[in-house]
Amino acid sequence: MAWRSSGATNELLIDNLARNGLITQARVKQAMLGVDRAHYAPFAPYQDSPQTIGHAATISAPHMHASACESLLAYLRPGARVLDVGSGSGYLTHVLAELVKPGGRVVGVEHIEPLVEMGIRNTRKSAEGRGLMDSGGLRYVNADGRLGWPEDAPYDAIHVGAAAVAFHQPLIDQLKAPGRLFMPVEEGNTQHIFIIDKKEDGTVTRKRDMGVRYVPLTDAPR
Template identity: 35%
Template structure:
């Protein structure tokens, strides 16, 4: 009886391992198709961006009951009224920053941590701020568990950026703002780039690409988008 029990346990173990391997292979195939049909086919050519999105397991950054849709062509809810962006938007915004391996990046709106993980595969360091405490805690644990050690999460109001880590080579804002926060412009290096959705709440916004020159700020509207609002800490004075 003991021998049968051990054999049964061993059989179950190998079945589970085989199922896990098959599941990971299936996710890898879905990820490859996502990059090919949703990202490359729409004009994303930056190789570091494509490589990062091919290697970051998007299904690990969505709720378990949504993992079957992780590689679909659209945003997904992640709880607390927040979403994980459509893969194409992730790719587009990442490419727009023209990241290099030496760059220090600030992200406002960590969410599930997926965008931070993509950025961390390209840049030297990523500092990401999430105002929703539950999401910040979960994202921090997830990024650490998955080995994205150069993505550092802070819980708080992202309006004022992360001054002690500034200046940044690039800044990405993944929540819709009514105007570009001045502290973020101040923390952007000369020659740096920022991408941010700007416009009235509950309406279509413009994704704005900002380039900081020595003597001026250049702003370019690049596409209409919909994003969840840039949330502020109501317990503190707004600037």
């Protein structure tokens, strides 16, 4: 149904995603309605497809952002702390911040410094984004996301927006108990989303989900 979900406006895109069953939760729909994708995707913002943002990076298709939010939703409560690894354009980082306000905090980690600057510029295009940044509810940092961001840990939820070659232990260590990590992982010539849950007693489980195709989670370009 993804190919039928594009729209001429942000509202039509989100409505079509919901109509086609790609958004099922009202909170996710409301958050995505509140973040205009045109502020983050410069070419075809309301198509349900990935778009290039430069620096060998992409902004994922809207239905993938919806899937990530719905998978993490039980942990995206007001006041929650969230880490977004590979924040790129800043779009999903902003959506996640909408889902944990008031009182929540989202850190977007990006290893390409021009993309950190892009995320800040994009988020500040809207009054809502400026408010989140000025209040400390959302910020972007330049760092190796494979190492997480210990300064604000532990996190209720962690999203990884690029394909990892391993289950990076620092990210699991920085999860709260309970907490959830959503990440694509390379397995040979394929990639799958993995849902990693840390239970209250600290035990960790992994569940393989859908097959995907993400850009790799790599070292910063030299």
